[in-house]
Amino acid sequence: MDDGRVYHLEDSEQFWTELDEILKQGENNQDSAFKSINVYIKFVSDFQDKYLESEPEFMHCCYKLLVSQNFSDRAIEHIIQRAAKKTDVKELCVLYNILFLAGRENKNIFKQMVILQGRNFVSKLKDHIESKDGGKLQQISIKLLFEICRVQRLSSSELDLIDELFINHLLDLVEKTRDDEDETFNYSVICLILSFNEQFMLAAMSQEEEYCEDWNPNTVIRVLGERIGSSKTFSENVIFMLNRAVDHNIQMLILKLLYEIFTTFETYEYFYTNDLRVLIDVFIRELYDLPEESEALRHTYLRVLYPLIINTQLSQHRYKQHQIYSLLLDLIGYSMKQQLKPVSPTTQRLVDRCLMSEYLNDIAPPRKCGNEIKRTPTPNALVLGMDTARNTNSSNGNGFTVGVVIDGVKSM
Numbered sequence: 001m002d003d004g005r006v007y008h009l010e011d012s013e014q015f016w017t018e019l020d021e022i023l024k025q026g027e028n029n030q031d032s033a034f035k036s037i038n039v040y041i042k043f044v045s046d047f048q049d050k051y052l053e054s055e056p057e058f059m060h061c062c063y064k065l066l067v068s069q070n071f072s073d074r075a076i077e078h079i080i081q082r083a084a085k086k087t088d089v090k091e092l093c094v095l096y097n098i099l100f101l102a103g104r105e106n107k108n109i110f111k112q113m114v115i116l117q118g119r120n121f122v123s124k125l126k127d128h129i130e131s132k133d134g135g136k137l138q139q140i141s142i143k144l145l146f147e148i149c150r151v152q153r154l155s156s157s158e159l160d161l162i163d164e165l166f167i168n169h170l171l172d173l174v175e176k177t178r179d180d181e182d183e184t185f186n187y188s189v190i191c192l193i194l195s196f197n198e199q200f201m202l203a204a205m206s207q208e209e210e211y212c213e214d215w216n217p218n219t220v221i222r223v224l225g226e227r228i229g230s231s232k233t234f235s236e237n238v239i240f241m242l243n244r245a246v247d248h249n250i251q252m253l254i255l256k257l258l259y260e261i262f263t264t265f266e267t268y269e270y271f272y273t274n275d276l277r278v279l280i281d282v283f284i285r286e287l288y289d290l291p292e293e294s295e296a297l298r299h300t301y302l303r304v305l306y307p308l309i310i311n312t313q314l315s316q317h318r319y320k321q322h323q324i325y326s327l328l329l330d331l332i333g334y335s336m337k338q339q340l341k342p343v344s345p346t347t348q349r350l351v352d353r354c355l356m357s358e359y360l361n362d363i364a365p366p367r368k369c370g371n372e373i374k375r376t377p378t379p380n381a382l383v384l385g386m387d388t389a390r391n392t393n394s395s396n397g398n399g400f401t402v403g404v405v406i407d408g409v410k411s412m
Contacts (some may be wrong), residue, residue, distance in 0.1 A: 149195035215392035262307035
């Protein structure tokens with residue numbers, strides 16, 4: 001052990017008693033706190049297989065450290081540095097779970113991991129995810145990297161780590177775990193891929209704003225384009241997750257991926273036609289059911305609806321054409337079912353775009369945009385969940401701020 005002691009435990013009661021004793025030894029000062037933390041982590045890693053058989057027990061054990069008097073901002077830095085240096089699988093499992101729990105309480109801790117360790121920390125998590133051993137370390141590494149991507153914009157060198165081999169590995173994991181009784185791992189891998197797509201979109205937007213010729217391509221979309229027909233589980237589960245998602249942040253991530261797929265020629269037909277029909281059903285339901293305060297999410301659905309109906313196989317099948325037409329009229333208060341209500345300029349513009357599409361040209365009368373300017377969506381800022389009617393800065397919901405393209409569109 002880190003304190004030189006050798007522990008001989010007879011039962012779980014003695015294990016929990018010893019844990020409390022270790023924490024008490026670190027209450028005197030910062031030096032003793034750091035030593036106590038080291039001993040605690042090593043103690044848990046040595047005995048977790050014997051006395052922490054269930055996931056709730058293991059997480060409770062990690063949480064005990066967070067609520068102890070040993071825990072502080074300096075303690076977090078100490079734990080991050082220890083996690084960066086250690087290689088023992090069991091100890092890393094404990095360290096990463098402590099950091100994960102701490103980050104869920106305070107999102108800045110996820111940022112600290114990258115700020116303090118930079119590319120090395122992302123690289124280390126990637127190595128654990130790619131390991132053939134799998135297991136708990138792989139699972140917690142996936143969850144940690146996802147949370148980091150949600151609050152911290154990756155640098156160019158960090159984004160370079162997300163290469164084709166890595167994305168293919170993640171997609172293979174999704175396919176291999178399709179029949180697992182517990183869907184948690186499968187969905188966590190999908191969420192990580194979704195977060196990588198968002199990171200590439202943000203990088204592309206920055207490069208566009210800086211007039212950079214050396215664009216960082218969206219590796220996620222490129223790999224999906226090469227795997228059409230061989231990532232069936234991923235495509236099905238993305239739609240399934242959107243269908244039952246209650247977390248608006250996850251919905252936004254899925255919609256951003258869908259937008260990239262439906263606006264990239266190589267992936268226009270990534271989804272099977274039946275899956276696209278399910279997607280239309282989900283869009284109709286969500287656009288009807290979203291509350292007034294979810295306007296940004298509603299706008300994002302509308303932004304994705306347009307390429308969905310004009311670029312995919314649906315442009316030939318015209319699935320639920322009349323229902324979509326009625327929905328769009330309802331959204332701008334033209335339906336007989338609703339009284340006229342104020343409609344935001346952004347909603348009006350996005351609905352007009354869909355109403356003027358070829359998808360509806362045989363049932364919808366000719367229409368013009370309110371300002372009679374033909375507009376096309378920009379590929380990078382379009383699905384960031386922002387009200388793009390003003391030239392301002394707006395949070396994309398991930399903890400960092402991105403610039404807004406005026407109108408979310410370019411005049412032609």
